[in-house]
Amino acid sequence: MKYVVVLGDGMADRPIAELGGKTPLEYAKTPTMDKLSAGGEIGMVHTIPDGMKPGSDTANLSVLGYNPRKYYSGRSPLEALSIGVDMKPTDIALRTNIVTISEDDVPFEEQTIIDHSSSEIATEDAAVLLDAVRKELEDDTYKFYVGTSYRHLLIWDKGEVVELVQPHDVLTQKIGPNLPKDAKLLEMMKKSYEILKDHPINIERKKKGLNPANCCWFWGAGTRPALSSFEDKTNKSGAMISAVDLLKGIAVGSSMKVITVDGANGGLETNYEGKADAAVDVLTKDGYDFVYIHVEAPDEMGHQGSVEKKVKSIEYLDERLIKRVVEGLEKAGEDFRMAVLPDHPTPIEIRTHSSESVPYIIYDSTKVADNTWRYNEREGEASGNFIPQGHDLIDYLFSGDEKYKQ
Numbered sequence: 001m002k003y004v005v006v007l008g009d010g011m012a013d014r015p016i017a018e019l020g021g022k023t024p025l026e027y028a029k030t031p032t033m034d035k036l037s038a039g040g041e042i043g044m045v046h047t048i049p050d051g052m053k054p055g056s057d058t059a060n061l062s063v064l065g066y067n068p069r070k071y072y073s074g075r076s077p078l079e080a081l082s083i084g085v086d087m088k089p090t091d092i093a094l095r096t097n098i099v100t101i102s103e104d105d106v107p108f109e110e111q112t113i114i115d116h117s118s119s120e121i122a123t124e125d126a127a128v129l130l131d132a133v134r135k136e137l138e139d140d141t142y143k144f145y146v147g148t149s150y151r152h153l154l155i156w157d158k159g160e161v162v163e164l165v166q167p168h169d170v171l172t173q174k175i176g177p178n179l180p181k182d183a184k185l186l187e188m189m190k191k192s193y194e195i196l197k198d199h200p201i202n203i204e205r206k207k208k209g210l211n212p213a214n215c216c217w218f219w220g221a222g223t224r225p226a227l228s229s230f231e232d233k234t235n236k237s238g239a240m241i242s243a244v245d246l247l248k249g250i251a252v253g254s255s256m257k258v259i260t261v262d263g264a265n266g267g268l269e270t271n272y273e274g275k276a277d278a279a280v281d282v283l284t285k286d287g288y289d290f291v292y293i294h295v296e297a298p299d300e301m302g303h304q305g306s307v308e309k310k311v312k313s314i315e316y317l318d319e320r321l322i323k324r325v326v327e328g329l330e331k332a333g334e335d336f337r338m339a340v341l342p343d344h345p346t347p348i349e350i351r352t353h354s355s356e357s358v359p360y361i362i363y364d365s366t367k368v369a370d371n372t373w374r375y376n377e378r379e380g381e382a383s384g385n386f387i388p389q390g391h392d393l394i395d396y397l398f399s400g401d402e403k404y405k406q
Helices: 031-039 056-063 075-083 123-137 183-196 200-207 230-234 245-253 272-284 297-304 307-331 377-383 390-399
Strands: 002-008 041-045 091-101 113-115 142-148 151-157 215-222 238-241 257-259 290-295 336-341 358-364
Touching (some): 002 056, 002 272, 002 307, 002 390, 031 336, 031 358, 041 377, 056 390, 075 091, 075 151, 075 215, 091 123, 091 183, 123 142, 123 183, 123 200, 151 215, 151 245, 183 215, 230 238, 230 390, 238 245, 257 272, 272 307, 290 307, 297 307, 307 336, 358 390
Parallel strands (some): 002 290, 002 336, 238 257, 238 290
Antiparallel strands (some): 041 358, 091 151, 091 215, 142 151, 336 358
């Protein structure tokens, strides 16, 4: 038996008037997910522990079977593992987004945050910009590291886990109330704006109608993580496929195989087919038991507030990835169990994460049911099936029992 999790980041949502009161999952054409729902089990799972912030860090740890209350030490340290930063016990890691602020002729604090991803800037351009910041601001205490797209890293030697605001939580708001209270971090953000706003790359971006990547934004501070081995914990060999450093870092920390797919970029036009083929290969050719396929696009489209693109990202996930994985495993003659779910909702109306439970599918190719379920939030709720703690889902998938089924 092979095991698969397909994680559509931020895929869940709330009813949208523009879609006739449907969610993007309800509105999207998803014949493969609907077929898996009809042939398997659907329900709701609560991935965010009560009282914890809804984020891809806590939620994906949960889906992988790691109780965030025990294992979570901050988002950025997990990304540091992916980048290859060997954190000292006294290091603090901070996520460093290169964001877009408004460039109005007002004091820095009066600017507005426009885009947390700078139009999903390419890693190559972001690396040049971060290097310009590094030359001016880096010293023995603060070190910058290049990540992927707009997502980068600052390591603060002998630092503190300070309270910081996630940029995607305050889109369209004035930045003043959301800036760091730490004087040095605030100073570096201000200086990064002066360094980047007239950089040649940003001048060209504005000419092309793209948002300039004009300011560093620090958030997600944390200490070095200590995850247990996924294989020791589950007795299953596991592999991770994701374009996002956070997920790669979780995989590194839990000693899973990390698979890099050319053209996988965390955006709407990521390489869905390449991810699907890599997943089938690692299970059928390399002999792994389990693969976790993470797709960032629905979350990014939710943050952008684009209904059309979020629907399209879900349809791409269904047609270009899930269908291809199912057909690949069937062609190889492999029995498999597959779970499909979001990590958390990223509702269009708020353009950030929320903590509601999310719909799941669990499909077993060896015992196909004959139901009429379609995969979406409304029918997941209607099923009555509920997993109250997200970190129990992976054992539920592996065991094949039906203890959460009504």
